[in-house]
Amino acid sequence: MPEPGDTPGLDDIARRWVARLGEVDGVSLSTETLEPALLAVAREARAEAQTARDAAARRFADLYAAIPIGVVLGNPDGTIHDVNPAFGELLHHTRADLVGRPLTELAATPNDARVLAAALDEALLPARRPRQERLTLTHGRDGTLRTRVTIATLTAEDSGLPHPVLLIEDIHELDLLSEQLRRQNIQDPLTGLPNSYHFDNKLDTALAASSGGRIALVYLDIDGFRVINDGLGPGAGDELLRQVACKLEGNFTACPQYDAVVARLSGDGFAVLLHGRQDGEPDTATVVDLVEEAMRDLAEPVYVDETGVGINVSVGIVVTEGPGRSREDLQRAAELTLHRAKENGKAQWMLFEQELHDRDRRRFGIGAGIGGGLENGQFGVDYEPTVTLDEHERIAVVNAQLRWDHPEHGVLRPRDFFALADATGMTPALGETLLAQSIADAASWQREFGNAPDLCVRLPSRLAIDPNLVRIVRTELERTGLPATKLRICVDSADLTDPRGEVLENLSILAELDVKITLAVAGAADIELIHQHRLPVGFVIVSGTLVDALAEEGESAQGAHRHFAMLVKRARELGILRIGVDGVHDTEHARKLAELGAVAGRGKLFGEEVDAAGIRSMLAESAARMESSRP
Missing domain, CATH: 3.20.20.450 (EAL domain)
Incomplete structure (x- = not known):
């Protein structure tokens, strides 16, 4: 006889069903006939359930062993119960080294440990969805590894308690790729200067600064760059662009009273943004002095394949109060001023003048509309x-x-x-x-x-x-x-x-x-x-x-x-x-x-x-x- 509190066996279950069926009208089978039949059905059902359970366990074990993602099975108390082979290959730790240790000891830094502990606590709450975190974990050979960790839970069959599970992916190369893409998004690959996208953001930030103040925008174009590029080859042209970038950055970023951003916009075009620090704002005379110094430095010959090449630039300069100006208007003003410098003989700088700017905008607007005028x-x-x-x-x-x-x-x-x-x-x-x-x-x-x-x-x-x-x-x-x-x-x-x-x-x-x-x-x-x-x-x-x-x-x-x-x-x-x-x-x-x-x-x-x-x-x-x- 089973003790009080024991789980009923198949014999007890079969007897109870026999008794209940005996009370049902229309059932004419005797207890001696029903009990063996029901007991056979129950045993067959239990055997099928056990077979299915064993198959599920085998599938889980096969998946656990073969999956290329590192898996850590935890205990309800937050310690490590087991790790799969992929985890050992990923982080170069043996199972024996880890079993019984707190899950948070996988983290490489105190901050990562705090993030992991918070994620584990949240995962154990009722009806919580899996959570992903980017964490740096300890690596048995290389020190650390940047990973993406998915924190979830499994319910144990024996106790019914949730067990934490960590799914760990190596994202070190992905992070490197992301960083490379980020740099490509903001950096010119040839010169290393900020590109036009990054420069636009910097200009927007300067214009939106709560303190406002005066800013200077300088546009520069290399005169006759096509002659250099076609005459000496594109490799020489690239080297000259790098030289120009280096000299411009040295000239403008060395000025202590201004924050300067030097960028390559496209082709042989460069731009400089100057805005003041606490001790002053850019004034026209100082900006012109900086431009003239840069032009003198650039004019000194650069030798490419034993050919000394002097670089002349045309420059458009806009010095204005930041508040109330949009980036597009400011850039258009600098570009038109640069075009005016080129039209007036090149190798010179010109300052923005509103009257000339309005005239040029009208003139270039007329030129842009010729095709439509013909069509209409x-x-x-x-x-x-x-x-x-x-x-x-x-x-x-x-x-x-x-x-x-x-x-x-x-x-x-x-x-x-x-x-x-x-x-x-x-x-x-x-x-x-x-x-x-x-x-x-x-x-x-x-x-x-x-x-x-x-x-x-x-x-x-x-x-x-x-x-x-x-x-x-x-x-x-x-x-x-x-x-x-x-x-x-x-x-x-x-x-x-x-x-x-x-x-x-x-x-x-x-x-x-x-x-x-x-x-x-x-x-x-x-x-x-x-x-x-x-x-x-x-x-x-x-x-x-x-x-x-x-x-x-x-x-x-x-x-x-x-x-x-x-x-x-x-x-x-x-x-x-x-x-x-x-x-x-x-x-x-x-x-x-x-x-x-x-x-x-x-x-x-x-x-x-x-x-x-x-x-x-x-x-x-x-x-x-x-x-x-x-x-």
């Missing part, structure tokens, strides 16, 4: 008449130029956007629009009036050297039906010596198509280019200070008179009899020019630019006068 049909063509300098004042030539009806800035002329179009690569598209529209207008005037004046198109430099120029002109002449002899293509004398293009070949082919070639010159020296390059030039247009001087009196006018006479004489020796001028001020100016040999001119005297309809009206009036003058 905002560009048109205006025409300026060139009139004979005789009593007839007949329209000899109509000169085409682009007009941009800008939605914000109103009417813009070529001087307002062609230089910007060169910078953005939009000049060929603008030039093609100019040629297509002007040739189409000239063809319609020719059909209507029979002997309309020639069309003259003065090409922007980038289009004059474009290898597609001949194709564009031929296509438009064929499309519109304008005779090639009614078209004059005008190029500047400076375009003839441009090494990038094919202007001489373009002009020769156009002349073979019977297009008339005109050369725009500033003085007698430019005429020699016609002889030098054997150019098929039929017309010369003179403009600039020489023409303006002939409108004045005194010695300057006398010198201009001699110069212009020399120009006309040399042009006639080359067979060019038609010389025009650009910039005729008044009637007296026109008279002087005519006496010197100019046959036609354009300028204030003959009116401003007009659209195609305005030229048509002029031609219609001229035709009516000629008709009325006939006998």
Whole structure:
């Protein structure tokens, strides 16, 4: 008989079920028959349960032994009960060394021990989810190991108490990778300086500082870095960038009264942020002194493969009060100031000036919108008449130029956007629009009036050297039906010596198509280019200070008179009899020019630019006068 409190055996359970079934109506089996049957069923169920339990235990044991993660089984009292083989391989401790020791002794530092103890206490609370911690554990061979530890519990079958379990993963390499990625995220790999992302954060922090105060932002660009990189190779270019980084950091971070951050932004661009400490704020004079000292240091030759390379930089400087300024506005101000320094000759610094900044923002904004202006049909063509300098004042030539009806800035002329179009690569598209529209207008005037004046198109430099120029002109002449002899293509004398293009070949082919070639010159020296390059030039247009001087009196006018006479004489020796001028001020100016040999001119005297309809009206009036003058 079982003692009081013992767990009932299968025989007792079977007897109780027999007694209960005997009381159920409809059960006709005897106790002697039911008891063996129920006892057999119970024994079979217990055997199946034991088999399942044994299988689960084997699976757990196999998993425990084979899993590559270190596993520590703990006792309810917080000591180590067992460790799996992976733990021994991971931390180089034997099972015998660890069993019975407190779990917290696995931690390598007191702080890690406190974190582990708190996690174990929390894990033993009812219904707590597993918890992960990054802990440094003791290593039997290497001292310590950085790990990720998952703290959970298992309930013991015998006592029903929770047992702590630690799952341990090696994250040493992961931490190293994370640190490397962090450095890559904030550090330029070539120079070791902060990168643009890190610099932006530093600038944001400086602007958001509660104390506010003045800050200085300096942008630097290496002048001609492409020449160095292409001439000596990218390896030399990298070495120079490292040298520049070292010198800049030495110059700016050595200043004791300022906190300085020197960064490489991209390519050959660097930036410096200066903001004050307790003993002062950056002032313009001191920042300029620092910049000039850095420029002198950089100019000292650096030898790369026995080649001494002097480094010049262009610098944009902004010194401003931090509060109220956004990072984007400040960076744009520094960048535009840097661009201004480059445009003014390079190898120099420039200070931010609000008026110039506003002008540059407007100018660059115009340049950025050229593509959209073309797509939206905002560009048109205006025409300026060139009139004979005789009593007839007949329209000899109509000169085409682009007009941009800008939605914000109103009417813009070529001087307002062609230089910007060169910078953005939009000049060929603008030039093609100019040629297509002007040739189409000239063809319609020719059909209507029979002997309309020639069309003259003065090409922007980038289009004059474009290898597609001949194709564009031929296509438009064929499309519109304008005779090639009614078209004059005008190029500047400076375009003839441009090494990038094919202007001489373009002009020769156009002349073979019977297009008339005109050369725009500033003085007698430019005429020699016609002889030098054997150019098929039929017309010369003179403009600039020489023409303006002939409108004045005194010695300057006398010198201009001699110069212009020399120009006309040399042009006639080359067979060019038609010389025009650009910039005729008044009637007296026109008279002087005519006496010197100019046959036609354009300028204030003959009116401003007009659209195609305005030229048509002029031609219609001229035709009516000629008709009325006939006998």
